[in-house]
Amino acid sequence: HQELETTKKRYFDLYDLAPVGYLTLSEEGVILESNFLVSKLLGINRQSLINKKLSDFILNEDQDIYYLYNKNNLNPQEQHTCELRMSHHDGTSFWVELQGNSQILNGVVVHRLTISSIAQRKKMQEGLEKTRQELHAKDELMILQSRQAAMGEMIAMIAHQWRQPLNVISMIVNNFKMDIEFEKEISLDKLNKMGDNILVQTHSLSHIINDFSDFFKPNKE
Numbered sequence: 144h145q146e147l148e149t150t151k152k153r154y155f156d157l158y159d160l161a162p163v164g165y166l167t168l169s170e171e172g173v174i175l176e177s178n179f180l181v182s183k184l185l186g187i188n189r190q191s192l193i194n195k196k197l198s199d200f201i202l203n204e205d206q207d208i209y210y211l212y213n214k215n216n217l218n219p220q221e222q223h224t225c226e227l228r229m230s231h232h233d234g235t236s237f238w239v240e241l242q243g244n245s246q247i248l249n250g251v252v253v254h255r256l257t258i259s260s261i262a263q264r265k266k267m268q269e270g271l272e273k274t275r276q277e278l279h280a281k282d283e284l285m286i287l288q289s290r291q292a293a294m295g296e297m298i299a300m301i302a303h304q305w306r307q308p309l310n311v312i313s314m315i316v317n318n319f320k321m322d323i324e325f326e327k328e329i330s331l332d333k334l335n336k337m338g339d340n341i342l343v344q345t346h347s348l349s350h351i352i353n354d355f356s357d358f359f360k361p362n363k364e
Contacts, residue, residue, distance in 0.1 A: 164239075164258030170251070172196050172213065181258055184239070186232030197256075202228040202236055209241075216245055216254060226261060238265040297355060304351045308344040315340055 158165055159178045167176035174192050182189040185200055201209050205227035212225040224242045231237060243256035315337050322329050 164256075166197065166243075166254075166256040166258060168197055168254040168256065170253070172198055172254070175253065184231070184237070184258065184260060185229065200229050202230055204228070212241060213254075216243065229258075237262050301351065301355055305348055308347045308351075312341055312344045
């Protein structure tokens, strides 16, 4: 009798007071046994859990995860794991990890499961994901600022290269207007030279644009 009491106490310590939730389910997913931690996680009296389906305590959005987990959990030689959200009695949800396998007891298939709260892990993962997104956003901003700075430098270079041809064209036009104002005779040869000079300057402007356009082509040196 004393050995039996010792064994019962050991069972109570190892099963009922374990820091991990233990469940035994029928083949249909009905709760047959549960320890105190499962009751605490769900906020429901342990006796009230018996003969309830575990799926009743799983969020609707994660029912497919649980279905696939059960489908893969038919092999008694393998242990399967999944993460999903369960619902507390007060309506709040929390993340858990299910781990277990199927066994045959007295010719009947049962599922042995452990339930572990992974709220802290999920919180850390969410924090890491948030940090990753923030870093990504900062990288995007730095790239954008770098592009804007590069574009500003390129525009400044184009403006610098364009000034001289534009100044030459402006000078030719001003000389032409002054000759008209002072009623000077402008020969056809002079007009041709002015026109040729303007064409040379416009070709130079066009060439500058082509040079800067080629700068962004990967196959150009």
